[in-house]
C-alpha cells in the first residue's frame with residue numbers, strides 16, 4: 001500500500017477510536033464491545049510498528065483514555081465518609097436499638113423501627129460527585145475526611161453512570177457505594193491479589209486508568225454524602241431512586257421491621273452467602289426514616305442510626321510453631337502465635353494473636369498445639385480453640401515472660417472501677433527508653449492518621465532503626481538523604497520522594513500532632529478535643545510545669561485516665577525534649593474549621609429531666625450548632641436549661657451569677 005493510503009487508513013482508525021472513547025468514557029454508552037475495541041487498538045499499534053512515519057497524539061501508544069496521573073490529588077469530602085459500628089449477636093442489636101430509643105427519648109421501650117437492610121459488600125467505598133447530572137469527580141474514602149482523587153479510574157467502571165437525566169436528580173450530590181470484583185472475575189487475578197477486596201483496591205488505586213479498565217470492577221450504590229435539596233424521605237425510597245437514575249443496587253436489599261425479623265434475614269443471607277456472586281461480610285441496618293437519622297446524628301466516626309451485623313468468621317486449622325511476644329506502642333505485651341500458613345477465606349494467615357497471658361492460660365495454649373484460627377473481616381486472626389487430643393505427651397505449659405526485652409519487669413494496670421488488674425502485661429511506660437516501644441511510637445508518629453509520611457511504612461522504620469538513622473521522632477527531620485539514596489533498595493528518586501513527603505508532613509494541625517505523639521489513652525477523638533480547648537502547642541507544653549489541669553478536667557470527654565496519662569507523658573524528660581526539638585521543624589496549621597453554628601461561643605448546662613428529648617440528643621444538638629456544654633455553673637456559663645425537678649443549688653448559683661435560666665422550650669427557640 002502506498003504511504004498516502006496507509007496514512008489515510010491509519011487516520012480513519014484513530015478517528016474511530018477517539019469516537020469510541022468519547023462514547024465509552026463520556027456518555028457511558030459504548031458503541032462496541034470490549035473485544036472489538038481491543039482489536040482496533042491492536043490494529044493501530046500494529047500499523048505504527050510497521051510504519052514509523054505513522055504518528056498521532058490520539059494513538060493508544062500515547063494516551064488512550066486518560067493520561068496516567070503520577071499521584072492522586074487529595075480532596076476533602078464535603079461530608080465525611082464514616083464507618084459503621086459492628087454487631088455480632090442479638091444482644092448487640094438490642095443495645096443498638098436501646099441506645100436509639102434512649103437518645104430519641106421514646107417512651108415505648110419496645111418501639112418497632114423500620115430498617116433498610118443491605119448486605120455489606122466487602123469492597124472499597126467510593127464517593128462520586130455529580131454536578132448538573134454529570135459525573136465530575138470520584139474520591140476514595142481515604143481517611144474519611146480526605147479522599148484521593150481517583151476520578152479517572154472510576155470513569156472506567158461501567159456500572160457508574162456518567163450522565164443522569166432526571167428532574168429528580170439533585171443538581172449537586174455525592175453518590176456513595178462500593179467498588180468490588182465478583183468472585184468469578186477474581187479467579188483470573190488470584191496470582192496477583194490475595195482476595196477480591198485487595199484486587200478491587202489495587203486496581204482502583206493504581207495510577208494508570210488503562211490498567212484499571214482491564215479489571216472488571218463493579219459498583220453498587222447505597223448512600224449519599226452531600227446533597228443539594230434532598231426531598232426523599234427514607235433510605236428505601238432513596239435506593240429505588242438510585243435505580244431509576246441508572247445505579248445498580250443490591251438485589252438483596254430489603255425493608256424490615258423489628259429485631260426478630262432482622263435476625264431471620266441475617267441467617268438467611270449468611271446461609272446464602274456462598275451462592276452470592278460477590279463477597280459479603282454481614283448485613284448493614286439503617287433506620288429507614290431520614291428525619292430520625294438526622295436527629296440521631298453521629299458518634300465519633302460512625303452514625304448512631306446504622307450498624308453492621310457481621311457474619312460469623314471464617315476459620316481454619318493449623319499448628320503453632322512458636323509463640324512470640326510483640327511490644328506495642330503503649331508497652332502492651334501481646335503474645336502472637338506463629339502458625340503453619342493456612343488459607344482462611346482467601347487470605348494466607350501465618351500469625352494469630354493470643355491476646356494476653358490470661359487468654360493463653362484459660363485456653364491452655366502451647367507451642368506445638370493444633371488450633372482453630374479464625375479471621376473475621378478486618379479483625380486480626382486469632383486462635384479460638386485447641387485440639388487437646390492432638391497434643392504430644394511431652395508438650396509444656398507456656399510461661400509468659402516477666403520482663404520486657406528492654407529488661408524492665410512488666411506490670412499490670414489496676415482498674416479502679418472494676419477493682420481488678422488488667423489482663424494485659426505491659427512494659428512500664430518509659431516512653432522512648434524502651435527500644436521496642438520507641439520503634440512502635442515512631443511507626444505511629446509517621447502513620448496515616450498522624451504525620452502521614454508517604455513512603456515511610458513500618459518496614460522502612462525498621463530498616464532505618466537497624467541502621468541507627470532514627471531513635472526519636474525528630475531524627476526524621478534530620479535525615480541525610482545523600483546517605484539514604486545509597487542504601488540498598490533506595491535510589492535518587494525514592495530518596496527525593498521521601499524528602500518531599502517528610503517536608504510536606506511538617507505542616508500539621510495541632511490535633512494531628514497531639515495524636516501523633518502516641519500518648520496512651522489519647523486517640524484521634526481525644527486529641528481533637530484537647531486541641532480545640534488548648535489551642536496552641538505552647539499551652540500543651542506548659543502542661544509539664546504549671547499548666548492548670550482543671551482546663552483539662554473541664555473538657556467533656558477527657559477524664560482522670562486521660563489526664564493521668566498526659567501528666568505522665570509530660571513529666572518524662574525525653575518527651576519534653578522531643579517536643580522542644582519538634583518545634584524547630586513543625587509548623588502548626590491554623591484550624592480551618594470555621595465555627596458558624598447558631599449557638600457559636602455559647603455555653604450550656606442542663607439540670608433536671610428534659611421532656612421531649614434525651615440529654616444526649618440535646619447535647620448533640622448544642623454541639624451541632626457550635627455551642628459547648630460546661631460541667632459546672634460558673635461565670636463562663638451563658639445558659640442554664642431547666643427541666644423537671646432541677647437541682648436547686650445550680651439554679652440559685654446561676655441566678656446569683658446573673659446567668660440566663662431558660663426552659664426547654666426557650667432553648668429550642670434559640671435554635672428556632
Ligand code: IVH
Pocket residue numbers: 082083084085118119120121122123124125141178222223284303306308
Ligand atoms: S453505609 C454512614 N451501606 O461498610 C454510613 N456501607 O464499615 C456508612 N459498606 O466504608 C456507609 N455495604 O465500605 C453502607 N450498604 C452499605 C454498605 C456499606 C458495605 C461498607 C462501606 C463502609 C463500611 C463501613
